[in-house]
Amino acid sequence: MAPRTMKAAAAYRFGEPLRIEEVPVPAPARGEVLVKILYSGVCHTDVHAVDGDWPVKPQPPFIPGHEGVGVVAALGEGVEHLKLGDPVGIAWLHDACGHCEYCISGWETLCETQHDSGYSVNGSFAEYAIGNAAYVARLPHDVDYAAMAPILCAGVTTYKGIRETEARPGEWIAISGIGGLGHLAVQYAAAMGLQVVAVDVAEEKLALARQLGAAATVDARDPQAVQHVLDATHGGAHGVLVTAVSPPAFSQALNFIRRRGTMALVGLPPGDFATPIFDVVLKRLTIRGSIVGTRKDLAEAVDFAARGKVKATIERRPLEAVNDVLQGLREGHIQGRVVLDIGKA
Numbered sequence: 234m235a236p237r238t239m240k241a242a243a244a245y246r247f248g249e250p251l252r253i254e255e256v257p258v259p260a261p262a263r264g265e266v267l268v269k270i271l272y273s274g275v276c277h278t279d280v281h282a283v284d285g286d287w288p289v290k291p292q293p294p295f296i297p298g299h300e301g302v303g304v305v306a307a308l309g310e311g312v313e314h315l316k317l318g319d320p321v322g323i324a325w326l327h328d329a330c331g332h333c334e335y336c337i338s339g340w341e342t343l344c345e346t347q348h349d350s351g352y353s354v355n356g357s358f359a360e361y362a363i364g365n366a367a368y369v370a371r372l373p374h375d376v377d378y379a380a381m382a383p384i385l386c387a388g389v390t391t392y393k394g395i396r397e398t399e400a401r402p403g404e405w406i407a408i409s410g411i412g413g414l415g416h417l418a419v420q421y422a423a424a425m426g427l428q429v430v431a432v433d434v435a436e437e438k439l440a441l442a443r444q445l446g447a448a449a450t451v452d453a454r455d456p457q458a459v460q461h462v463l464d465a466t467h468g469g470a471h472g473v474l475v476t477a478v479s480p481p482a483f484s485q486a487l488n489f490i491r492r493r494g495t496m497a498l499v500g501l502p503p504g505d506f507a508t509p510i511f512d513v514v515l516k517r518l519t520i521r522g523s524i525v526g527t528r529k530d531l532a533e534a535v536d537f538a539a540r541g542k543v544k545a546t547i548e549r550r551p552l553e554a555v556n557d558v559l560q561g562l563r564e565g566h567i568q569g570r571v572v573l574d575i576g577k578a
Contacts, residue, residue: 235306235307235361236258237257237258238255239360240253240255240359241254241255241256241359241360242297242298242552242555243294243296243358244282244291244293244296244297245294247283248283248284248285251283251297251358251555251559253552253553253555256296258360258361259363261312262309262363263309263311264310264312264365264367265312265363265364265365265366266312266315266321266363266364267306267307267309267361267363268303268305268357268361268363268369269303269304269305269361269576270301270302270323270359270360270361270362270575270576271302271304271379271574271576271577272302272303272382272549272574272575273298273300273301273356273357273358273382273572273573274382274387274413274545274547274570274571274572275298275558275559275562275571275572275573276300276383276387277413277478278299278351278386278501279297279298279559279562280559280563283297291353292353295351295352295355296356296357296358296359297356298350298351298356298357298359298362298573299323299324299325299350299351299385299386300322300323300324300382300385300387301350301356301357301362301382302322302372302378302382303320303321303323304317304318304319304320304321305318305319305321309366312366314366315366315369319371320372321364321370321371321372322370322372322382322531323364323369323385324350324368324386324389324531325352325385326341326347326525326528327347327348327350327353327354327364327365327368328347328348328365328367328368329346329347329348329368330346331367333345333346339527340527342525342526342527343524348365350362359575360576368528370385370528370531370532371535372539376539377544379549380544380545380572382547382570382572383572384417384534384535386525387414387417387545388417388421388534388535388538388543389525389526389530389531390414390499390523390524391414391417391418391474392526392533392537393525393527393530394418394474394498394499395421395425395472397495398474398494398495398496399495400427400470400471400495401426401427403426403427403428404472405429405465405467405469405470405471405472406422406427406428406429406471406472406473406474407429407430407466407470407474407489408422408429408431408432408442408473408476409432409433409453409473409475409476409477409485410432410433410475410476410478410482411431411432411433411438411439411441411442412438412476412477412478412565412568413569414476414499415433415442416438416442416445416546416568416569417543417545419431419442419445419446420445420446420544423446423447424542424543428448429442429446430449430450430451430462430466430470430489431447431449431450431451432453432462432486432489433450433452433453434453435568436452437568439451441568448465449461449466458485459485459488462488463489466489466491469489469490470490471494472495472496473486473487473490474496475498475499475500478502479500479502480502480504480506483500483502483506484507487509487518487520490516490518491516492517492518493518494516494518494519495520496519496520496521497521497523498520498521498522499524508520545569545570545572547570548568548569549571549572549574550571550572550573550574552573552574552575555573558571558573
C-alpha cells in the first residue's frame with residue numbers, strides 16, 4: 234500500500250527553483266495506475282516547462298518530469314492488462330482523446346486535447362506519479378531501469394525523428410546537437426544502418442559521438458563546418474536531424490542537406506530561423522517537425538534499448554539535485570542524460 238505523502242519537486246513560479254516538499258500521494262482514477270517512481274530522466278523540455286518558455290504554458294504549481302520509470306503500485310478501476318509490480322514508464326504523452334482524426338490514423342501525438350506528463354498533468358519528479366494505463370510504456374523486467382528512463386523521451390523522440398528524415402540504410406544522416414537526445418540519435422541511426430556525421434560545439438560531445446558509432450564529426454564553430462559535412466557525406470546528408478537548442482544550429486543544418494533530402498526538427502529553442510526559399514524550392518528540400526512518438530514508436534524505441542543496441546549515457550543524481558541539473562541544462566554543461574534516483578524497487 235502506498236503511503237499518504239510523498240517527496241516531490243514542484244514548480245510554483247516560472248523561472249524559480251523547484252521546491253522539494255512533501256505532498257499527498259495521488260489516487261488512480263478509472264483507467265489509471267499509480268506508479269512508484271524509481272528513476273526519472275531530466276529533459277531540456279523540463280527547463281522550458283519550469284521557465285515558462287513556450288506559448289502554451291503549464292499551470293503552477295505542477296510537478297515536472299516525463300521520463301519516469303517505476304513499478305505499478307495501485308490499479309484504478311477497469312485496469313485489467315496491468316498488475317501490481319509491473320515495470321512501466323511514464324512518457325511525455327500522458328493520454329490522448331483516442332477518437333480524433335489524428336488518434337485514429339496513428340498520429341496520437343498531434344491530438345489537440347492530449348495531456349502531457351510534467352506539463353499539463355503532474356509528472357515523475359516525485360516518489361509516485363499517475364499514469365494512464367493505456368499509455369504507459371511496458372518495460373522488460375531484466376534491463377537497467379536507470380538507463381531506460383531517457384528512452385521514454387530522448388530515445389523515442391530521436392528514433393521517430395530519424396524515421397521522419399526517411400534516410401535509408403547505407404545513406405548519410407547528419408545529427409546536429411550531441412546532448413541528451415543527440416547521443417541517443419547517433420546510436421539509433423547506427424543501429425538502423427545509417428552512416429552518421431555528428432555536429433556539435435563541444436569536443437567532449439563529439440568524442441562521445443565517435444565512441445558511439447559516428448563515422449565523422451564536425452565542430453559547428455568551424456567556419457568550414459558546412460563544407461566539412463558536405464565532404465564527409467559526399468555531397469550532403471540524405472537526412473538531417475536537429476536536436477540542438479539554438480536557432481543558429483537550425484539555419485546551419487539546412488546547408489547540410491543534399492538535393493531531395495529531408496531535415497527533421499526535434500529541438501525546441503525559443504525563436505525563429507530563416508528559411509532560404511530559393512534553396513528549398515530548387516533542391517526539393519523537405520523540412521518537417523517531429524514531436525516525440527506514438528505508443529508504437531515508443532515500444533520500438535524501447536526494444537532497441539532492451540536488446541542492447543542503444544544505451545543512454547547517464548549520470549545518476551538524487552532528487553534534491555534537480556535544480557542544479559536544470560541549471561546545467563540551461564548552460565549546456567550536461568553530457569548525456571542526468572537521471573534522478575528517486576525510489577527503491
